[in-house]
Amino acid sequence: MPLIRIPNPLRPYVKGQAEVPVQGETVGAALENMLTQFPDFRPHLCKDDGSLRAFVNLFLSAQNVKDLQGLDTPLAPDDILNLVPSIAGG
Numbered sequence: 001m002p003l004i005r006i007p008n009p010l011r012p013y014v015k016g017q018a019e020v021p022v023q024g025e026t027v028g029a030a031l032e033n034m035l036t037q038f039p040d041f042r043p044h045l046c047k048d049d050g051s052l053r054a055f056v057n058l059f060l061s062a063q064n065v066k067d068l069q070g071l072d073t074p075l076a077p078d079d080i081l082n083l084v085p086s087i088a089g090g
Contacts (some may be wrong), residue, residue, distance in 0.1 A: 002030050004058075004081045009050035019080075027058055027081060039078030045083075072074040 003019045014020050020037065024030035031052075035042045045056050058065045059082040065073045075081075 001077060002075045002079045002081065003033050004030060004083055006083055007085065010041070010044065010083065010085065014038050015043060025075060026071065027060070027065050027073045027075060030075055030081060031058070033072065057084045057086060058082070059084060 001021045001023065005019050006017060006023055010017075011017060014034075015038070020034050021035040022030040022037075024033050031045075035045070041075060045053060047053055052071075055077050060068065060075070060079060065071070065081075
C-alpha cells in the first residue's frame, strides 16, 4: 500500500501521523484517498475547484510529480509520496 509522508507542520490535519497509508494506483487517486480519510486537510491542499494549490508539491522518489505525469503518475504498492509545501519568506 502506498504511503504519503506528511511534513511536521501539516500533521495536525492527519491526527499527528508522519505517514498516511493510502489506496490508489495513481498519485491523484492516492491523494484523494488521503483527503477522504482526513477531509479537514482538503482546504489546506486544494483550491475550491478541487485542484492542488500552487504551493503543494508531491515527490515520488526525488522527482516532483509535476515533472512526471502529474496526478496521473502511476504508483506501485510500495511507493512513498513526499508532500512538500513550498515555503516563502523574506
